[in-house]
Amino acid sequence: MPKAHDEAPEVPQEAPEQHEGSGGTRWRRFALVAVPGFVAAAVLGGMTTQGLLAASFAVSGDSFKLSADSFSGSGFSQYGDVANSVDGSSRAVGLSTVNSSELENLCLSSLWDLPIGEATLVINAGAESPVEGTNMVIDIEQLQGNAEFSAIEIGRDASTLDKAENGQGPEGGFGLQADSITVSDMEMTSWAVSSGSLRMTGLNLAVKPGNHECF
Numbered sequence: 001m002p003k004a005h006d007e008a009p010e011v012p013q014e015a016p017e018q019h020e021g022s023g024g025t026r027w028r029r030f031a032l033v034a035v036p037g038f039v040a041a042a043v044l045g046g047m048t049t050q051g052l053l054a055a056s057f058a059v060s061g062d063s064f065k066l067s068a069d070s071f072s073g074s075g076f077s078q079y080g081d082v083a084n085s086v087d088g089s090s091r092a093v094g095l096s097t098v099n100s101s102e103l104e105n106l107c108l109s110s111l112w113d114l115p116i117g118e119a120t121l122v123i124n125a126g127a128e129s130p131v132e133g134t135n136m137v138i139d140i141e142q143l144q145g146n147a148e149f150s151a152i153e154i155g156r157d158a159s160t161l162d163k164a165e166n167g168q169g170p171e172g173g174f175g176l177q178a179d180s181i182t183v184s185d186m187e188m189t190s191w192a193v194s195s196g197s198l199r200m201t202g203l204n205l206a207v208k209p210g211n212h213e214c215f
Contacts, residue, residue, distance in 0.1 A: 058086045059191045063141055064110040066190060067214040068103040068126070071183045073136070075099030076149075077167035079158035079175040083139045083191045093139040093191055097167035098181070102130040106200075107214035120212040125200035135165060135196030138188075145186040149178040187215045 081095035108123040125131050154176045158169030163177040 059083045059139065061085055061087060061089070062110060062112075063189050063191050064108060065214045066109075066186070066188045066193075067107045068131075068186045069105040069184065070130075071101065071103050071145075071186045072181070073098035073101035074180045075164045075167075076179075076181040077161040077164035077175065077177040078140075079161065079169035079173050081139070081169065091141070091191065093141060094143075095169070096138045096140055097164035098136045098138075099134070099164055101133045101136050103133075103186075104130045106131045109213040111211060111213055117209065118211055120208050120210065122206050122208055122212055122214070124204045125202055127202050129201040131201070132199040133195040133197065136198075137192075137194050138190055139192040141189040141191060143183070143186070143188045145183040147181065147183045149182075150180045152176065152178040 076096065076098050078094050078096040081093055082090050083093045084090050104126055106124065106126045110121040112119045112121065156175050156177060157171065158173030158175035159171040161167050161169065161175050161177045163179060167177070169175055
């Protein structure tokens, strides 16, 4: 069912600053898929991932929103890819793979256009204890927040990415990877998320009349 949702705001890009003492790099209000080359790699490559969970099903015609006070993961990779819908439409995404992850105060929302009017599926978890995921694969349309990476590599050939399990992309594709990633005040728009396992403490799922998206 088609969904009316706000267009994600443009994220100002600023020069990275070195984060002393941790060997990492910090970006303020950083959007991963804003890195030049990611969309180009997805559109020009015209390839979907083989063998990854997020590419093993056709996505719906609706994106959804996720927010978290903090997202942290170890073993991270990302490259340009294509998400395909059953109606034959395709869209460019930054396909991200994380070996293990934790999300504090997670909110996930999907806005629905129903015959009786708008309604929102809202899922909350991790307020008391972080949501824990393993082998997570995310089709990212936009990611915004304050990000910090350790041992990051930008511009590596996607077929040689080796820090996330099964996180390799097409040969010649633009990729990045890091030993770890932390994003505070995260706001993400995504088309698909899959995880080998997902532990959601304090889960609360509700369908609410009207627009109640996470952001």
